[in-house]
Amino acid sequence: MTSKTPGKKPAEPLGEFTRFCPLADVPAGTRKALKMGDSWVLVINANDRLFAVAGLCSHQAKPLLNGRVRNCRITCPVHGARFDLATGEALDLPATKPIATYDLRVVDGWIEVCL
Amino acid sequence: MYDIGRHSFIVTRVAADDVRAYYNACLHRSTKLRASGTDGSTQEFKCPFHGWSWNLDGSLNEIVCDWDFQHVDRDKFSLPEARVELLGGFVFINMDKDAPTLADYLGPEFMAHMKAWRLEDRYIQSHVMKTLPANWKLSMEAFMEAYHVINTHPQVAVSNADANSQYDTYGEHVNRFISTLGVLSPHLKGQYSEQDVLDQFTIGDSSVLGDSERKLGEGETARQRMADMMREMFEASTNTDLSGVSDSELLDCFSYTLFPNTFLFAGISLPMVYRFLPHPEDHRKTLFELLFLRPVPVDGNRPDPAEPTRLAEDQSFTEAQEIDPGFGEIMDQDTENLLLQQQGCEATAKPGITLGSYQEIRVRHFERAVSRYVDGG
The missing domain is CATH 2.102.10.10 (Rieske [2Fe-2S] iron-sulphur domain)
Incomplete structure (x- = not known):
C-alpha cells in the first residue's frame, strides 16, 4: 500500500524561519541533521535543490540521515522505506505515512527552516 | 529487491x-x-x-x-x-x-558478443513498468520476430526491412535477430522512394535528431543519411563517442533473448532491455519492464539510474513521458495483439501453435528451452 497523503505543510499563518546552518555546511550531494526544538530536521542538497524534511522515518522513527538520496527521494537505511523529499509522501512499504516537509530559504548565506 | x-x-x-x-x-x-x-x-x-x-x-x-x-x-x-x-x-x-556457470550457460559466441557491446558502459536513462494482458510465454514470444511488423506496425514497415531480418541461435539459451532499419520492407518493394523511407524512420528517441534537414540529395540513400545524422547528433546531444561503432550497430535493431526472461537490444538507436516476469498472482498476465540504456557520457560521470515509471495495465505506453510517442504506439499495438492472443489460446479448437521455419525460429528455440526445463523434454 502506498500512502497518497502529502507531507505536513506549515500551518497558516506561516511560523517563523529559524537559522539551521550556514549554506556552506551542506554542499551539493550532502545532507545535515540538527535538532530544532523538539524536532529532528534533515536538510538535503540534492538535484540542484535544498530540501528540509523530518529527520526520523515515519515507520519506526529511525534516523533518515544516512539514507540513500536519489531522484529527489530518500530511502530509510534501517528498513528501506522511501519518501518523496518534496512532498514527504511515503512511496514504499514498510512506511504508510508521510514524513513532514518544511519550508526553507537561504538568507545571508544561512539556511533557514520554518517548522 | x-x-x-x-x-x-x-x-x-x-x-x-x-x-x-x-x-x-x-x-x-x-x-x-x-x-x-x-x-x-x-x-x-x-x-x-x-x-x-x-x-x-x-x-x-x-x-x-x-x-x-x-x-x-x-x-x-x-x-x-x-x-x-x-x-x-x-x-x-x-x-x-x-x-552451470553463466559463461557455460550462455555459451562462448554470445559471451564474445557481450564483450564487444560493452553494455557495462551504459546507464539506465529511463525505466517503464507495465502489466501485459497475456501469459509470460506469449509476452516473450511477441518480441522475437519481425514477421508481424507489416501487419501490426504498418506505420514503420516503410523503413524496416522486416522480412529480410537475420535470425540466429547460440547454444540452448540465447537467440537473436538483426532487423535492418532505414531500408524499405520487401513487402512494399517499388511503392516508396528513398525520401519516403527517410521520412518514416522511427527510432527509440527521435528527439536526438532535433530539427535536422531531412531532404535527400540525388543518389543519396535514406539509410546512409540516417546513419550520418544519428552519429553526429547523438554524439552531440548525449556527449558520447561513437567513432568505433558501425552504421549497423548504430541504426539496426539487434535483439538478443537470454533465456528465460531478458531481451538485450544492444544497438544505439534502440538501446533497450526488456524484462518479462510471470505475474505472481495471475498466470494470464506478465510483468513487463522496458529500460533504455544510454552510453555513459565521455566525461565519465555516470548519471543515477532512472526511477521506474509504473503504468497501470489499461494505460497506453504513450503516456510514459520517457518513451518516444512513435515507439509507445508500437508497444501499444503489440499489447493489443497479446490480449487477443491470450483469449484466442483459450478459445481455439486447434491444439498448439504453428510456427514459420525461419522467421519464427527464435520462438521455436525459446519453446524448446521452456520444454526442457518445465517438462524435462
Missing part, C-alpha cells in the same frame, strides 16, 4: 566486485527483511518485526534478547544466498546451486 513470482531477493553489493543475492526473509519468523519493489543503501539488514539483523555479507549481526535463543547456532544463521554472477553491468542470479 528483485522478485520473481513469490520469490524475493535482496541483491546487494558487498565489495567492488562482490554482489550477493539473499533470500528476502528473516530467519526468525520469516518476515520479509525489505519490502518488494524497494531499493536503497544500508549497513545492515534489520527485520522490522523483532529487530534481528544481518551484516551486508550475510552473517548474523544481532538477535534481540539473545539469551532467549541459546538454541540458535549463529554460524548456521547466515542469510541463505542464491548464486550470483556479473556480466556486462548486469547481475544474474540462480537459485540452482548445481547450475
Whole structure:
C-alpha cells in the first residue's frame, strides 16, 4: 500500500524561519541533521535543490540521515522505506505515512527552516 | 529487491566486485527483511518485526534478547544466498546451486558478443513498468520476430526491412535477430522512394535528431543519411563517442533473448532491455519492464539510474513521458495483439501453435528451452 497523503505543510499563518546552518555546511550531494526544538530536521542538497524534511522515518522513527538520496527521494537505511523529499509522501512499504516537509530559504548565506 | 513470482531477493553489493543475492526473509519468523519493489543503501539488514539483523555479507549481526535463543547456532544463521554472477553491468542470479556457470550457460559466441557491446558502459536513462494482458510465454514470444511488423506496425514497415531480418541461435539459451532499419520492407518493394523511407524512420528517441534537414540529395540513400545524422547528433546531444561503432550497430535493431526472461537490444538507436516476469498472482498476465540504456557520457560521470515509471495495465505506453510517442504506439499495438492472443489460446479448437521455419525460429528455440526445463523434454 502506498500512502497518497502529502507531507505536513506549515500551518497558516506561516511560523517563523529559524537559522539551521550556514549554506556552506551542506554542499551539493550532502545532507545535515540538527535538532530544532523538539524536532529532528534533515536538510538535503540534492538535484540542484535544498530540501528540509523530518529527520526520523515515519515507520519506526529511525534516523533518515544516512539514507540513500536519489531522484529527489530518500530511502530509510534501517528498513528501506522511501519518501518523496518534496512532498514527504511515503512511496514504499514498510512506511504508510508521510514524513513532514518544511519550508526553507537561504538568507545571508544561512539556511533557514520554518517548522 | 528483485522478485520473481513469490520469490524475493535482496541483491546487494558487498565489495567492488562482490554482489550477493539473499533470500528476502528473516530467519526468525520469516518476515520479509525489505519490502518488494524497494531499493536503497544500508549497513545492515534489520527485520522490522523483532529487530534481528544481518551484516551486508550475510552473517548474523544481532538477535534481540539473545539469551532467549541459546538454541540458535549463529554460524548456521547466515542469510541463505542464491548464486550470483556479473556480466556486462548486469547481475544474474540462480537459485540452482548445481547450475552451470553463466559463461557455460550462455555459451562462448554470445559471451564474445557481450564483450564487444560493452553494455557495462551504459546507464539506465529511463525505466517503464507495465502489466501485459497475456501469459509470460506469449509476452516473450511477441518480441522475437519481425514477421508481424507489416501487419501490426504498418506505420514503420516503410523503413524496416522486416522480412529480410537475420535470425540466429547460440547454444540452448540465447537467440537473436538483426532487423535492418532505414531500408524499405520487401513487402512494399517499388511503392516508396528513398525520401519516403527517410521520412518514416522511427527510432527509440527521435528527439536526438532535433530539427535536422531531412531532404535527400540525388543518389543519396535514406539509410546512409540516417546513419550520418544519428552519429553526429547523438554524439552531440548525449556527449558520447561513437567513432568505433558501425552504421549497423548504430541504426539496426539487434535483439538478443537470454533465456528465460531478458531481451538485450544492444544497438544505439534502440538501446533497450526488456524484462518479462510471470505475474505472481495471475498466470494470464506478465510483468513487463522496458529500460533504455544510454552510453555513459565521455566525461565519465555516470548519471543515477532512472526511477521506474509504473503504468497501470489499461494505460497506453504513450503516456510514459520517457518513451518516444512513435515507439509507445508500437508497444501499444503489440499489447493489443497479446490480449487477443491470450483469449484466442483459450478459445481455439486447434491444439498448439504453428510456427514459420525461419522467421519464427527464435520462438521455436525459446519453446524448446521452456520444454526442457518445465517438462524435462
